[in-house]
Amino acid sequence: MFLETYHAYEQYAFGYDVLKPITMNGSNFDSVLAGWGGTIVDAMSTMIVMGLGDSEEYKRALEHVKKTDFTSTSVHHPEREALGVVSLFELTIRYLGGLVSAYELNGERPEERFLVDKAISLADKLAVGWYKHNRIPFNYVNINEGKPDNLSDTANYAEAGTLTLEWSRLSKYTGDDRYRNLSEGSAIALSENEGIFPNLYAMEIYPTNESTSGDLVTFSGGTDSFYEYLSKYPYLIGDPQHPFLETYGQSIKSAKQYLVSHPQLKPFTFLTSYSEKLFNGTRNSFSHLGCFAGANIALYGRLRRSDEDTQLGLEIAESCAHIVDAASTRLEAGGWGWRDRKTGRAQGHKFVSPGQILHEEDFGVFLTIEDFNGSPEIQESVLYGYRMTGDPYWRDLGWALFGAMKTYLDTGRGIAGIQNVNDRSSKLDDETPTYFYAEIMKYLYLLFDDPDHYSLDDYVLNTEGHPFKVQHNEAFGKVQGNFPYKRLNL
Template sequence: MLPFGRRRAAVFFIVVSGLLIFSQLVRLDQWDLSSSLWQTEPQAPERAEPRIHFQTFPEVYPVSSLIQLPTSTPSPIPKIQHDFEPETASQSKERLKRLGAVKKAFLHSWKGYKAHAWLQDEVGPLSGEYKNDFGGWGATLVDSLDTLYIMGLHEEFVRSLRALITIDFSASNLATLNVFETTIRYLGGLLSAYDLSGGQYSLLLDKARQLGDILYGAFDTPNRMPLARWDWAAGQRYHGQTAQSHILAAELGSLSLEFTRLSQLTGEPKYYDAVQRITDALAEQQNDTHIPGLWPVALNAKKLRFTEDRSFTLGGMADSLYEYLPKEHLLLGGTTQQYAQMYEFAIEAAKEHLFFRPLTPGNQDILISGSVRKSSFGALKQDPQGQHLTCFVGGMVALGAKIFSRPEELTTARQLVDGCIWAYESMPSGIMPETFRVMPCKDPHDCEWSREAWLKGIFDMNHKAAGPKDDENKVAFAENWVVQAKLSQGFTEVMDKRYILRPEAIESIFILYRITGDRRLQDKAWQMFQAIEKAARTPISYAAIADVTVNDPERLDTCESFWTAETLKYFFLIFSEPSIVSLDEFVFNTEAHPFRRPA
């Protein structure tokens, strides 16, 4: 039996803990919810993974002074969204029908997650098993909070906030955290839900601050560059940690929106200071790389040398670094021109070296954003590779065209978006593959379709070393290869035939629609949604698919949190009233989490 003093302390602790939890619940119950909500709370599957606890240590490399949020007079930011005309009755009926179908798809996914993987990271859409690859903090739940709010699912939103109370960000099933993924999914999700709900749920900001303070430990290095893969449990326990000599550009340069918004909301400058130091280093070396204006895929954060690698792309491993340049300008309200200048350097280099027109059967005037590598002899070699990930570029260019007064680039943005639409429509499944190659036109103004030229291009790009030498046999060889590889016309290779429920194509279609008001983009979005619905739906949720080059593809047992956080959100928003999450009021992070722009 406990001594009286200890019993009294234990009772006091239990009472205080209960009151704290009760106060959180009272604060959450803003809507008049029925008591049945409490009787149907989903239960979390029992955790099997051991939990690793974060420990706080004194900073080894503290900063002497903090960079403050800029307070200079803001430059005017032009209006972004189109002035939409009132829709007709038939247009409204069609739009609402599509909107309802998207919401139904989300509810199907959400029901499967609640039933099989509540408070876990992801649900297996085939097996019903759960996965915890992102810290085990309920990635799908936190990532989808703002989607619930946007879709008007307020009871589910509040239920999720009640579950959020139980999530402890100081303990994880992973010894090494991916700082980038944790920031964009969790921190972004919490801040966005707080902004969208008008700041009425302090729990969201409390959790964001807790997570931000944990992630801030990854910046405790001699040059304040963060670790991308961070052994957070060890931390500074034995010795000071140092930044990595090989870090992906996207992982280093895509933390600014989330940390800036956390500083704006808390008034604590250390988060903004952390990311602004990265921006200053990137800006200093931007025009010293092997392609001035662009940063290579791999950066040396340990030695603060960002000019060593020779590979360049706007696709995977670099993508959101560029995406965040115009978006950080918006989030800072135009109070600094640094991000505008960085974006202008980058977009000029991308137009010259990365964007190209492919040879297509319909002679479409489209663009693909490819990759380039510079040899040690100084020659640039283009890789005409398309990626689903690069489909964000059209939306980025459209946004930059508006806010930086570069109207001629709206045409470029449309060509890039049309390139992704073409890739979707060219596949038998109606869905674009992860990665593929096409044949670039030598002259974008002289790009007339020739089947023979396409077949010769396939041969030269894939079989030149081992195949026949004369043109006639080259064409015959390539014809046979087209059948074996199931190549659609215009494609020379499909390296990764999967579709993993990615959002980038619908993201750019949504942004371009909100900027131009072109209702034909809604029709394209609907075609994409129907194709995904047909190929990916399972009894539990929606699944990644193995091969988009066939009509009835195999489904894979994976459904990442971005399906409900990004893909379905963008599909919902393109069929919503334009005032819902207006681009003139919000800016989206790379996980589709809208942050409120300063008034």
């Protein structure tokens, strides 16, 4: 499927950020990727993982990168007015991560060193996000003008705290510690802030004075990958004593106390959100984006040799994988809610319709966001489940995810999104996101590949699925193996 869909991109959209598989053209409209051919860069590490690092497709990708100027853009960001504004977060995880990972995975070939040079040229433009002496960067920066877009902006924890893997890798390949220091300093500043609960942080923060805005606590979008990198960064650099691990350990401890929830009708395990201002406390809801937590909490558990945390992470992963049971297409919904086992109430939901209640009685949850836009977090957690346990059950879950995608989203020219996963005749969305190539295809390929190929004991994946080689340290526990996971009684 990867080559089939990538060939469609090459035929109809090469050089554009995304393929529109229904109308058969490319688009930079409403793109967060600056019009530089985001699909190409996001696909490169997947090509190498699949043994295509010397293929004609990869050679064409290299030629595209070589001639692309990553220091300016003529594409408007969909959420900003001024020309030249880009997202530090998005361009870091996709372009910086994609370029440097491709260079590393393909053997650090001298003739491909320009991949690092291109990443450096972009990073130097993005670095204006760290305005004056701020430790926390603004996310939206105008690379054409060399300044933050709006000095009154907040940043969220994910935007400012998901930079360490990529920027530290730039320091490794340049010898310039400035990149590492900027990204690590931001994550340190975020982790030093006072949480709503111990080491569970409000999502929004002002870079200028490091004060928080609002009180929303969630493992879903907005803070998700900040928590993810608290374990992955120390693992990458081989530092089991890094304070980020202690921070994340306390985050997980607080999540167990304040966020872990079990629906009353199914033995699922999910993480709620919390806000006194928005929900008057807890909201029994979880999202596809939040399902990264299954893989990541389990990863932390394996690294720290904590069976309890590994079990919790895999329970979340398994629960997320079974959310497809609640959709007639067997595709993953964007979000869902439930009545809690302890209270019998759908806490934080102002209204739950009779139809949603009936749906919950059948499937244990009711859907709150019914579209699927190719988000890869469930596939990611299924991969980790298999690699950590060796249980073919996880491969069965992954095969079901692949089959539903093939049945309902494959246009013959690429994979589309869908507006309602609970309607088999639902209208499709005309876009193949770049992370389909970077993540979904890579996770599913690795799920069915030899577990020693790109072992999770040798590589850590950034939040866009781009692998980096870890610095081994025997003080970390082994990630892969035969962990005795106790499956949910579904």
